[in-house]
Amino acid sequence: MRVGVVSVASMWRDPLGIQEREARYRAEMSAVGAETGVEFEWHTPDVSAAELSACDGLVVLVLSGGTERPALTAVSRWPGHFVLLAHGADNALPAALEILSLARGAGAGGSLIQARPGWHDELRRTLHLVRTRQMLTRSxxxxxxxxxxxxxxxxxxxxxxxxxxxxxxxxxxxxxxxxxxxxxxxxxxxxxxxxxxxxxxxxxxxxxxxxxxxxxxxxxxxxxxxxxxxxxxxxxxxxxxxxxxxxxxxxxxxxxxxxxxxxxxxxxxxxxxxxxxxxxxxxxxxxxxxxxxxxxxxxxxxxxxxxxxxxxxxxxxxxxxxxxxxxxxxxxxxxxxxxxxxxxxxxxxxxxxxxxxxxxxxxxxxxxxxxxxxxxxxxxxxxxxxxxxxxxxxxxxxxxxxxxxxxxxxxxxx
Known part of the structure; x- marks a missing residue:
């Protein structure tokens, strides 16, 4: 199963610090993917709908505050339910709450995972739901x-x-x-x-x-x-x-x-x-x-x-x-x-x-x-x-x- 990941961060943050932060998530998510048979495909916020159409699910990794617009742009190009994974600091959660509220108000379906202790298990459970949906859509x-x-x-x-x-x-x-x-x-x-x-x-x-x-x-x-x-x-x-x-x-x-x-x-x-x-x-x-x-x-x-x-x-x-x-x-x-x-x-x-x-x-x-x-x-x-x-x-x-x-x-x- 292939799941797209779009990472978003504020342009006002230190680029090197954001790169290091994203690298940690890439490594930890890759380990979860290896356990669950999921391939994570990473994209920038300007990803096209055509690129996302090859995926079975979408995770938006919210790395900081000030990320509502790029996240919502990515979500608008995805036809199904999406998952927000919010970094545990740097105003990422407030941004994620705003993103989820606005997206749902526009008719999209989404859910939120906080990157706090236990988030790997929550991601595993979520990926199981995504896989079930994939099986149903192919049935x-x-x-x-x-x-x-x-x-x-x-x-x-x-x-x-x-x-x-x-x-x-x-x-x-x-x-x-x-x-x-x-x-x-x-x-x-x-x-x-x-x-x-x-x-x-x-x-x-x-x-x-x-x-x-x-x-x-x-x-x-x-x-x-x-x-x-x-x-x-x-x-x-x-x-x-x-x-x-x-x-x-x-x-x-x-x-x-x-x-x-x-x-x-x-x-x-x-x-x-x-x-x-x-x-x-x-x-x-x-x-x-x-x-x-x-x-x-x-x-x-x-x-x-x-x-x-x-x-x-x-x-x-x-x-x-x-x-x-x-x-x-x-x-x-x-x-x-x-x-x-x-x-x-x-x-x-x-x-x-x-x-x-x-x-x-x-x-x-x-x-x-x-x-x-x-x-x-x-x-x-x-x-x-x-x-x-x-x-x-x-x-x-x-x-x-x-x-x-x-x-x-x-x-x-x-």
Missing amino acids: VLGVIGSRDIEPMPEWAMETRVRETWGVQLRYIPMAELLREIAVVDDAEARHIAGELKAAAQACVEPNDDTIVGSARLYCALKSIVARHRLSALTVRCFDLLTPVGNTSCYGMARLNDEGIPTACEADIGSAITMMISYYLTGSPGFMTNPAEIDPATGRVFLAHCTIPTRMCECFTLRSHYESGLGVGIEGTVGTGRATLVRVGGPELREVYAAAGTLVDFERRTELCRTQVLIELDSPSEAARILSRPLGNHHIVLKGDHADVIRDYADFYLR
């Missing part, structure tokens, strides 16, 4: 089938997702998936079905033919991912029940295991949630339906019929709960820290992220196959789901990742 999300209840038409959704998240949408007709299922190699499908049966702790409803059919669906989805060079996927899976008599629960679970964030029900908001969560944390997500929410205790009971198996201690092959068809995954997730996440709102700009703990529970028979109970650290976060929902589906991540997800939202969406 293509395939949508197989489409929902009738999206907040905007397809063309508007495509524009909104690109502008807000940097992700390109690619709509793929369900007929293409059905054609692909028909031409899957039978031997390959049977081999994959054998692997699935061997990995499962038990098998309840599905017979061998059903498991092979589920494996065919996985192979077909994998082929579409390769053909369209997709980074992520969401499928209107209920549209498969009638023509195929099977479900994509296993195929989506396996794609998530393989690092392709994949969501059910052609839910673009959930797919975006799974993408940003995976890119930020490296952890796959469990897409769930909230089944019961207790705002007094902060406990949220969630369930769904597909989950990445690497999130599970063990799993059993079941049917899809709502249809009784296909292969659903009944996973045992265990206990420990977890995060509940959702992207939504009328413009897909709102982010919900709450930390909690997965706790023991009594399994219910009248819900989808994989079930979890998370006790959120703040009961008000559970109440918020009821009072200001961003949608039905919420993504469960193992581990405590709420802070980094909120950091990304603050960095790029505010």
Whole structure:
């Protein structure tokens, strides 16, 4: 990843002193870059927009006061979010505050790092956010089938997702998936079905033919991912029940295991949630339906019929709960820290992220196959789901990742 750096200093400062000051920052930033895989490309304040366009991010190094004009000129030539790194003395911070205020007033997005003890770690965290944005802007999300209840038409959704998240949408007709299922190699499908049966702790409803059919669906989805060079996927899976008599629960679970964030029900908001969560944390997500929410205790009971198996201690092959068809995954997730996440709102700009703990529970028979109970650290976060929902589906991540997800939202969406 390449990040441009523009250093600015007042013309009234001693040039030799400024050169020495900048050299120290160059050396320290170079060390951070070597650790994080970032190449810093240094520019003077008169850098052109064309030169900056080759970069994935922009840092403006404020070395002194009296630097507002050259810094704002550089920022005006950068189309995205920028970072100000303010030297710890010589009125650099007052100048940086003025720069940030004026830039935001003009509609630009920026953030400020003070060069005080710990600034190297803050820069590392910031570069992680920039890298996540880079990954999103290079991603293509395939949508197989489409929902009738999206907040905007397809063309508007495509524009909104690109502008807000940097992700390109690619709509793929369900007929293409059905054609692909028909031409899957039978031997390959049977081999994959054998692997699935061997990995499962038990098998309840599905017979061998059903498991092979589920494996065919996985192979077909994998082929579409390769053909369209997709980074992520969401499928209107209920549209498969009638023509195929099977479900994509296993195929989506396996794609998530393989690092392709994949969501059910052609839910673009959930797919975006799974993408940003995976890119930020490296952890796959469990897409769930909230089944019961207790705002007094902060406990949220969630369930769904597909989950990445690497999130599970063990799993059993079941049917899809709502249809009784296909292969659903009944996973045992265990206990420990977890995060509940959702992207939504009328413009897909709102982010919900709450930390909690997965706790023991009594399994219910009248819900989808994989079930979890998370006790959120703040009961008000559970109440918020009821009072200001961003949608039905919420993504469960193992581990405590709420802070980094909120950091990304603050960095790029505010």
